[in-house]
Amino acid sequence: MLRQVDAGLGVTRSLAECFSDRRDPRFVEHTLPQLLAQRIHGLALGYEDLNDHDQLRRDPVLATACDKPDPLGLDRMDPADRGRPLAGAATLNRLELSNNKATRCHKLPHDPAKVAACLLTLGVRCLPKHAKEVVLDLDSMGHLVHGMQEGRHYNDYYGDYCYLPLYLVVGDVVLWAQLRTSDKGGADGVVSALTQVVATLRQRCRKARIVVRGDCGFCTEEIMAWCEAQPGVCYCLGLSKNSVLICKLTPALVRARMRRCLCGAPSVREFAAFDYQTQKSWSQARRVVGKAEVMTAGDNPRFIVTNLPAEGFAGDADRARFTPARLYEEFYCARGEMENVLKQQVLDLEADKLSTHFLASNQLRLWLASVAYLLMERLRAWGCHGTALARATVGTLRLKLLKVAARVTVSVRRVYLQLSSAYPWPELFRLCHARLMQRTPADG
Numbered sequence: 001m002l003r004q005v006d007a008g009l010g011v012t013r014s015l016a017e018c019f020s021d022r023r024d025p026r027f028v029e030h031t032l033p034q035l036l037a038q039r040i041h042g043l044a045l046g047y048e049d050l051n052d053h054d055q056l057r058r059d060p061v062l063a064t065a066c067d068k069p070d071p072l073g074l075d076r077m078d079p080a081d082r083g084r085p086l087a088g089a090a091t092l093n094r095l096e097l098s099n100n101k102a103t104r105c106h107k108l109p110h111d112p113a114k115v116a117a118c119l120l121t122l123g124v125r126c127l128p129k130h131a132k133e134v135v136l137d138l139d140s141m142g143h144l145v146h147g148m149q150e151g152r153h154y155n156d157y158y159g160d161y162c163y164l165p166l167y168l169v170v171g172d173v174v175l176w177a178q179l180r181t182s183d184k185g186g187a188d189g190v191v192s193a194l195t196q197v198v199a200t201l202r203q204r205c206r207k208a209r210i211v212v213r214g215d216c217g218f219c220t221e222e223i224m225a226w227c228e229a230q231p232g233v234c235y236c237l238g239l240s241k242n243s244v245l246i247c248k249l250t251p252a253l254v255r256a257r258m259r260r261c262l263c264g265a266p267s268v269r270e271f272a273a274f275d276y277q278t279q280k281s282w283s284q285a286r287r288v289v290g291k292a293e294v295m296t297a298g299d300n301p302r303f304i305v306t307n308l309p310a311e312g313f314a315g316d317a318d319r320a321r322f323t324p325a326r327l328y329e330e331f332y333c334a335r336g337e338m339e340n341v342l343k344q345q346v347l348d349l350e351a352d353k354l355s356t357h358f359l360a361s362n363q364l365r366l367w368l369a370s371v372a373y374l375l376m377e378r379l380r381a382w383g384c385h386g387t388a389l390a391r392a393t394v395g396t397l398r399l400k401l402l403k404v405a406a407r408v409t410v411s412v413r414r415v416y417l418q419l420s421s422a423y424p425w426p427e428l429f430r431l432c433h434a435r436l437m438q439r440t441p442a443d444g
Contacts, residue, residue: 010442018114022107043372048350057086138214186217252292383432
């Protein structure tokens with residue numbers, strides 16, 4: 001199944017073009033696409049550590065998924081390697097460290113700009129061409145370091161030494177994963193990333209309106225001014241509260257307190273919209289929506305800033321979707337779905353296991369984990385739509401579809417898999433398998 005998704009999207013083939021293979025072809029037994037497929041498929045299957053591949057290299061099914069013509073490894077040059085069709089942990093480690101070590105063994109360097117562009121292109125290809133609106137979510141996470149690594153810095157918010165990667169996500173698709181050190185703010189490098197992402201989105205969704213959405217960590221003049229200068233780009237960002245904003249929201253807070261006294265509800269909300277401009281940092285006044293929430297524990301005011309019009313856009317079926325209450329509750333709060341995507345990367349794919357010493361190799365690991373997530377997301381979108389697994393997490397998909405016991409028989413012509421009749425989801429497996437087998441390899 002992973003091989004079908006890989007071929008249908010052209011993942012490892014596209015990613016291999018971002019690397020340079022300087023090895024002597026006479027002694028190469030593992031091609032670059034096969035090494036990348038082994039590493040990415042291993043991540044998707046839950047084997048995030050390189051030393052796991054010292055056992056996985058003997059797996060004929062994984063070898064078949066990596067397009068190995070000899071899935072039993074009987075034709076290896078070294079007799080000691082026979083029976084091991086795939087690469088070991090040391091070979092994969094050299095692949096990850098080739099940008100940082102210049103030795104006779106490290107001959108597979110990659111171009112970071114090309115890898116980032118490849119992930120972006122692959123992700124954008126998963127979006128519908130004729131979308132009218134694309135919501136681009138911004139977020140950052142704190143990935144703890146594993147020792148005296150390059151770029152380590154103490155972050156007071158997370159209370160430890162960590163990296164601070166930047167993610168850009170559309171729906172369930174990760175478009176951008178940039179590893180950053182935590183000595184800078186969460187908005188560092190966002191404009192540069194938005195420039196590349198929006199340009200690529202425009203090639204796919206030419207007429208779509210792009211809305212940038214993020215929390216208050218991304219509410220900076222640089223980001224808002226950039227969005228305002230781009231045609232067809234809007235923003236909806238969280239805004240940190242201050243005494244001026246709370247003063248403007250006071251009438252709504254008073255109304256909320258009165259309503260709560262009258263109805264006795266545990267929580268009451270009122271919304272207000274007004275123009276606001278800071279004294280120094282903002283270049284102009286902007287529309288701010290405030291949530292005046294009164295709860296048993298006390299007041300809970302929240303604010304967002306946006307250039308989305310309250311009256312909506314001409315041609316939209318629902319012109320009232322950007323009114324204050326709906327803009328906050330239905331549009332802005334929906335950004336929480338992006339955090340579920342990031343949780344799957346960390347909890348199911350161990351994307352935070354950035355344990356090499358060098359920043360460049362850790363960035364490559366982050367990209368490979370993002371590509372592995374893209375494979376699983378396409379497995380869910382292509383093979384499981386309309387089923388009970390249509391909204392399943394990566395861990396659930398892996399457990400129910402990929403980590404299935406089977407008897408493996410390798411003959412001269414085929415690898416034959418016999419699945420157990422006790423498998424609890426045979427119809428779901430057959431349907432997903434049939435859908436994926438209909439996918440044709442990506443061209444171009």
